[in-house]
Amino acid sequence: MKALLAVAMLVLQVNPASTGAASGESVRFLFAWRGVPVGTVSLALEAGRFTYTSRHLHMRGGHAGERIREVTLDVDAAGRVVGADAVPQALWLWRGPPPEGCVKGREELSAQEGPHCVTARTPTSAEGTMLGARFRASYDARGRLRALEVGESRFTVAAPGERLRSPPELFADGVPVEGGATGALKLVPGGQGRPPAPVPERLPDMTEWTPDAARALSRRVHAAFTDKGPTAADWRAGGEGEAGGCLAHALRFGALARSSGQRVGLVHGLLVVDGGPARPHAWVRVALRGGGVLDLDPTSLEAVRADTHLALALVSPEGPGLEAGERWLSLLRGEWRVVRATRRE
Template sequence: MSYLFSWRGIPVGRVTLRRSAGQFTYVSRHLHTRGGQVGERKQEVTLALSAEGTVEGTDSVPQALWLWRGPPRPGCVTGREELTGREGAHCLTAVRGAEAEGTLLGSPFRARYDAQGWLQVLEVGESRFTRSAPGEKVRPPPELFSQGVPVQGNSGVLAFEPAWAVPGRVPGMTEWDAAAARALAARVHAAFPEKGPGAADWREGGAGEAGGCLAHALRFAAEAEARGHRVALVHGLLAVEGGPARPHAWVRVALPGGGGLELDPTSLDAVRPETHLALALVDPKGTSVEAGERWLELLRGTHRVVRRP
């Protein structure tokens, strides 16, 4: 069964749920538009289930499975987000006919079910999931940052107001020699004869010959891991003086002694506070929930980009 996923009324992807003997599968297909190119990122998680419908070996219920057939019983259970693995209270607080209300990890939700008890619509914040007909297609979303993000101020280092905390490392990063990391950045840069948004931006490891900043960063991370090193992917903004800031991605390498080195394989330009502004640091193979939430905050206008002398 599939659901169209929309944000602020804009369709941006599809979620498909499948249950078979002893397991539950959650598939997310997220559409992106950058530079006029449409890409799709697919993430799939299959969880083994106990006879009671909990994740095997735990007391947690997959979040989508808890909501899928219902409404659920009033009260709270421990639920797990399929893609992130986050666990916490999932509570049903009210049922009015075919509609139900509650909270998912503290976020309010509203759900509507059909006469057979299948979930038809789920609303969480500004996100909406609507059951789709078989074969129904999703129109490519507009390019949300086509005009970039305005930057206030004429010179100085870039910053967010209010500020966002970005850690120096993510769990699992391994220390690496700076010279070897720079050499890999140059190799990745040369591996993409066509630089610009393309299919490689949405493929695991940035596979392909045409790709933008995300493909370069993912390729760097994949080749670093093949050499026994784990790095972090940086989601952020790139700006030159006098212009807007635009979404960009680069990498951060852990150096011996606790330091770090940021590299931009796309351009090989130095990563400087006057040009690069980190929004979130993530595992290249993990989900980017925090980054996604912060991009949405920028679109809402709750944070702005400034230059500080």
């Protein structure tokens, strides 16, 4: 046992931090959970001081707000925390890929420390574990972190100087809807943006069932939540008989469908209520026997219509929703606008 511990300590000491980030450099990432944009993370390194800033969605009383948390650490030339033997987690990954092996890493906001290990790497990627959680990081040709996947979370880099709406702003203020008071919602290019690719009608593994069975499950999920408002239920499984927002309802529908042998799709999209702006929303899509699909909104039990619901992406309820995350990022960048189609269109 002592021999194994000695070897582990040796491994933790031979892999220095990834410290290619020059002093005065900064970067910003969009943070998404299961494809839903929930915040941004900014990193800055200046004269031996490393700053990690998190600006993320904070729900209270059903209203969207923003919570800002910031930690500044003094680091030495090797990227380790001054007075400690740990490497800030984000700094370790920032410029790389880090070499194979392990370091003692520190999660910036929680200050939790433990092994951070790279088990496989290429010139543009690294994968391994951080505090026991699996991760995969990808880098551009210059070795800068481009995207990081940790469990159901994904961090995607924003271009320097890019105007990026914060997710709390998206949830609180929504997206303006251009055009008349009636008509189907659609996305069009904004500025230099490209037209969005159409959302597929089905996922390959969706199973077919009847409208009556799907609607019955939707009513069951609706009744399982006592209140309809975003809470912790939207960020974890389970939670019968509590409050929950649209994501909690959609994920519960998917889990219950899966338990009975059915596979459905989770729709990430926008919802317009009473002529207001378009705000993030989630619902489900089922494949029907004999062809076609049926969209259901278990949060409200209202019909999913083209003039109220606008799909952005169709993903698996069990997956990290990477495609949805990319499309939300395009919306936050202002690459797309929401308009109502005229009858001539």
